[in-house]
Amino acid sequence: GESVGLHLPTLSVQEGDNSIINCAYSNSASDYFIWYKQESGKGPQFIIDIRSNMDKRQGQRVTVLLNKTVKHLSLQIAATQPGDSAVYFCAEIGGRRALTFGSGTRLQVQP
Amino acid sequence: KAGVTQTPRYLIKTRGQQVTLSCSPISGHRSVSWYQQTPGQGLQFLFEYFSETQRNKGNFPGRFSGRQFSNSRSEMNVSTLELGDSALYLCASSGTERGSEQYFGPGTRLTVT
Numbered sequence: 763g764e765s766v767g768l769h770l771p772t773l774s775v776q777e778g779d780n781s782i783i784n785c786a787y788s789n790s791a792s793d794y795f796i797w798y799k800q801e802s803g804k805g806p807q808f809i810i811d812i813r814s815n816m817d818k819r820q821g822q823r824v825t826v827l828l829n830k831t832v833k834h835l836s837l838q839i840a841a842t843q844p845g846d847s848a849v850y851f852c853a854e855i856g857g858r859r860a861l862t863f864g865s866g867t868r869l870q871v872q873p
Numbered sequence: 874k875a876g877v878t879q880t881p882r883y884l885i886k887t888r889g890q891q892v893t894l895s896c897s898p899i900s901g902h903r904s905v906s907w908y909q910q911t912p913g914q915g916l917q918f919l920f921e922y923f924s925e926t927q928r929n930k931g932n933f934p935g936r937f938s939g940r941q942f943s944n945s946r947s948e949m950n951v952s953t954l955e956l957g958d959s960a961l962y963l964c965a966s967s968g969t970e971r972g973s974e975q976y977f978g979p980g981t982r983l984t985v986t
Contacts, residue, residue, distance in 0.1 A: 794973035805977030
């Protein structure tokens with residue numbers, strides 16, 4: 763069943779296009795910033811993380827950018843596919859080892 | 874490797890009752906964290922266990938408690954249930970010291986009536 767907020771900001775993209783999901787964070791002391799993907803009826807799935815002393819990290823079809831000056835994190839998904847449709851959460855973690863999640867963005871991929 | 878498993882998947886309880894949720898982490902993972910997910914509050918950290926010890930705790934009342942066993946399996950208990958406790962309870966395990974790479978189970982959907 764549905765497990766995420768009903769009024770999330772939504773990003774709608776065409777299949778094959780690139781997607782950029784943005785997130786603002788508040789805690790400058792966080793050690794890592796992370797992106798999670800949550801599909802309906804499932805728990806969040808780890809996508810990629812970036813250490814606070816880096817500004818860019820690439821994975822398979824995904825790139826995370828960290829701008830500490832403006833406390834901004836983004837997730838870029840290349841060649842977006844229908845299977846990428848989900849809610850995406852940014853999260854941060856510090857010394858307490860507790861993930862602090864953002865409110866989420868719903869990505870809808872139009873075929 | 875098998876993923877994180879949680880039981881039960883769905884639960885309906887009445888106000889004032891108590892409930893126990895169970896989580897089995899990925900084999901070899903010693904850190905288990907619990908999160909509550911609601912439409913209004915999003916994902917919120919409850920607590921983290923490592924080697925049978927609670928290492929961190931979120932801002933939840935004492936009605937929420939947990940424990941971890943020697944095989945790293947964890948249970949979460951909520952006593953004197955309130956309507957506002959209705960949520961998806963997620964368990965996550967981690968095998969890395971940095972804790973950023975957490976693997977979540979499917980969750981237990983708790984409904985309090």
